[in-house]
Amino acid sequence: xxxxxxxVVIRSxxxxxxxxxxxxVYSLIRFPNVTLVQYATTGALVALGLQMLGLPxxxxxxLACVFxxxxxxxxxxxxxxRLLTAGSAIAMIGSLALSMVFSAVFLVTAGPRPQRxxxxxxxxxxxxxxxxxxxxxxxxxxxxxxxxxxxxxxxRTDLGRCMRATATNPVLARGTGxxxxxxxxxxxxxxxxxxxxxxxxISVKGExxxxxxxxxxxxxxxxxxxxxxxxxxxxxxxAVVIAVAxxxxxxxxFGPLVGESFLFVPAAYATAASFLLLVIVLxxxxxxxxxxxxxxx
Amino acid sequence: xxxxxxxVAIMACLYGMLALSLNLQVGFAGxxxxxxxxxxxxxxxxxxxxxxxGFGPVAGLALxxxxxxxxxxxxxxxxxxxxxxxxxxxxxxxxxxxRILITxxxxxxxxxxxxxxxxxxxxxWPRPVGPLMTLGLCLVILLAAWWFCRRLTESxxxxxxxxxxxxxMLALSLxxxxxxxxxxxxxxxxxxxALSGFVFAHYVTFVGPDQLVAAETFLxxxxxIIGGSGNHLGAIVGAILMQFLFAFVPFVKDAFGAPAExxxxxxxxxxxxxxxxxxxxxxQGLIPERxxxxxxxxxxxxxxxxxxxxxxxx
Numbered sequence: 001x002x003x004x005x006x007x008v009v010i011r012s013x014x015x016x017x018x019x020x021x022x023x024x025v026y027s028l029i030r031f032p033n034v035t036l037v038q039y040a041t042t043g044a045l046v047a048l049g050l051q052m053l054g055l056p057x058x059x060x061x062x063l064a065c066v067f068x069x070x071x072x073x074x075x076x077x078x079x080x081x082r083l084l085t086a087g088s089a090i091a092m093i094g095s096l097a098l099s100m101v102f103s104a105v106f107l108v109t110a111g112p113r114p115q116r117x118x119x120x121x122x123x124x125x126x127x128x129x130x131x132x133x134x135x136x137x138x139x140x141x142x143x144x145x146x147x148x149x150x151x152x153x154x155x156r157t158d159l160g161r162c163m164r165a166t167a168t169n170p171v172l173a174r175g176t177g178x179x180x181x182x183x184x185x186x187x188x189x190x191x192x193x194x195x196x197x198x199x200x201x202i203s204v205k206g207e208x209x210x211x212x213x214x215x216x217x218x219x220x221x222x223x224x225x226x227x228x229x230x231x232x233x234x235x236x237x238x239a240v241v242i243a244v245a246x247x248x249x250x251x252x253x254f255g256p257l258v259g260e261s262f263l264f265v266p267a268a269y270a271t272a273a274s275f276l277l278l279v280i281v282l283x284x285x286x287x288x289x290x291x292x293x294x295x296x297x
Numbered sequence: 298x299x300x301x302x303x304x305v306a307i308m309a310c311l312y313g314m315l316a317l318s319l320n321l322q323v324g325f326a327g328x329x330x331x332x333x334x335x336x337x338x339x340x341x342x343x344x345x346x347x348x349x350x351g352f353g354p355v356a357g358l359a360l361x362x363x364x365x366x367x368x369x370x371x372x373x374x375x376x377x378x379x380x381x382x383x384x385x386x387x388x389x390x391x392x393x394x395x396r397i398l399i400t401x402x403x404x405x406x407x408x409x410x411x412x413x414x415x416x417x418x419x420x421x422w423p424r425p426v427g428p429l430m431t432l433g434l435c436l437v438i439l440l441a442a443w444w445f446c447r448r449l450t451e452s453x454x455x456x457x458x459x460x461x462x463x464x465x466m467l468a469l470s471l472x473x474x475x476x477x478x479x480x481x482x483x484x485x486x487x488x489x490x491a492l493s494g495f496v497f498a499h500y501v502t503f504v505g506p507d508q509l510v511a512a513e514t515f516l517x518x519x520x521x522i523i524g525g526s527g528n529h530l531g532a533i534v535g536a537i538l539m540q541f542l543f544a545f546v547p548f549v550k551d552a553f554g555a556p557a558e559x560x561x562x563x564x565x566x567x568x569x570x571x572x573x574x575x576x577x578x579x580x581q582g583l584i585p586e587r588x589x590x591x592x593x594x595x596x597x598x599x600x601x602x603x604x605x606x607x608x609x610x611x
Binding site for chain 1: 387401511518565570573576
């Protein structure tokens with residue numbers, strides 16, 4: 001049971017980081033930016049590259065996050081601002097197209113084989129019968145801190161107030177003197193940082209490859225949509241729901257239900273579970289489980 | 298070389314069908330379908346399952362169309378109360394769930410190994426003649442599909458679709474049933490994609506889940522957007538262009554002596570970069586949608602306001 005909780009926590013914080021980024025950008029510019037999952041992969045690969053150059057992982061990760069944030073802002077100004085003038089559907093298709101270009105760049109620069117961070121191996125920590133590694137612990141703490149920091153920015157600072165104002169009513173926000181374009185780019189920068197952090201977090205616990213981003217696409221979207229696209233903290237809850245579903249499907253013995261002693265669902269169905277959950281929720285609650293718009297300003 | 302070109306031409310015809318089908322959804326009904334490839338998969342697995350269970354090709358085609366219709370209706374039901382971007386993600390999710398199911402239900406579908414040995418259409422003929430006749434058949438099917446699509450979109454149904462795409466609320470107020478029109482579009486487009494999949498299965502003789510990855514859907518999207526969404530000829534031109542570009546990527550790789558993953562990278566760049574360039578600088582595509590020239594004689598029972606709105610948009 002404790003192991004189950006820990007597995008869920010480990011999976012959900014990384015999903016949550018990227019899903020929150022997706023959701024908060026959506027709340028400002030009204031289109032789901034698929035490229036965000038590729039920002040996550042970029043963060044992981046850049047951090048790996050910097051680590052290979054001899055930097056300690058923490059420093060490499062920080063630099064990678066800032067780099068990805070900057071890339072996100074540049075692409076937003078160069079590409080998405082232009083695409084958005086043609087409509088949100090066009091912008092979404094454009095973000096898919098850009099993701100494919102990212103995949104091509106990853107294939108050429110990092111190669112098709114999966115890679116890992118160089119981490120020193122320590123015996124796993126035992127806690128109430130559950131096991132996890134020190135790297136998992138550190139990565140979860142950093143991710144959780146990042147989510148908390150984002151929530152603080154959103155609800156306790158002037159910037160956060162401007163963000164929520166822009167999300168609720170952009171015209172009125174401009175009228176009151178908020179530079180909505182700058183606010184949007186700040187949020188895009190933050191979303192890039194969080195995506196990179198999420199990507200690094202996922203890679204620390206497993207592998208990274210050129211395909212990491214596209215594999216994450218649907219779980220991330222499932223989390224963000226479950227939480228109601230545009231609702232940043234809803235996305236965090238959505239990530240928990242997705243992580244629970246994925247972990248449940250693979251870890252629970254369904255044998256007693258059908259009168260056999262053992263029946264485990266194949267691991268490949270873990271992803272299918274989250275997509276299926278997404279489809280079901282969209283059928284029942286088209287705007288997600290939680291309130292879909294940021295209501296308070 | 299000749300046989301290779303023949304193969305590319307056949308594939309271009311089959312993708313032309315898929316592009317026509319997606320164009321009907323995207324270009325005319327405004328449906329952002331990111332699960333297009335699973336409608337093609339309905340056709341391939343219809344043919345493969347009929348073959349594996351000892352039925353003939355007619356049963357295979359019927360099974361394929363039955364699958365595609367079921368998926369199309371499910372897509373349409375999902376679209377009842379979803380915004381366009383949510384719906385796009387939902388169709389992508391459905392397509393991926395089905396692909397994962399196909400990969401893992403080994404007993405039924407052969408799993409990742411797929412189903413091989415499906416008979417060729419003109420298998421009794423000698424080598425260059427059989428493929429040539431296949432190309433002829435594909436061309437006939439493609440032209441028939443093109444003619445059908447033109448008839449469909451020039452009809453009042455086609456005009457209703459455009460109205461629903463541009464002004465859904467107005468269409469609703471004029472008494473058009475949005476859901477019925479979208480369902481009909483998806484079913485028709487699904488049957489076209491399934492037909493393409495059926496011919497594909499009987500041409501390459503092998504069917505597997507790797508043929509149904511999401512990247513294939515985005516390739517078809519690139520064909521439609523680059524060719525010109527809302528224009529049937531554009532979709533076909535886009536399909537032929539992308540197929541031939543794809544076919545020559547390996548030669549470029551050999552010329553530069555690049556490693557194998559560069560082929561995948563160059564194809565991704567062609568699809569993604571091509572899409573992006575056209576979306577940013579030429580959204581209407583190579584052959585833009587033609588508005589107003591395909592109008593039928595004024596229909597008697599047609600609401601006057603609807604005609605006025607279309608004139609306005611034109």
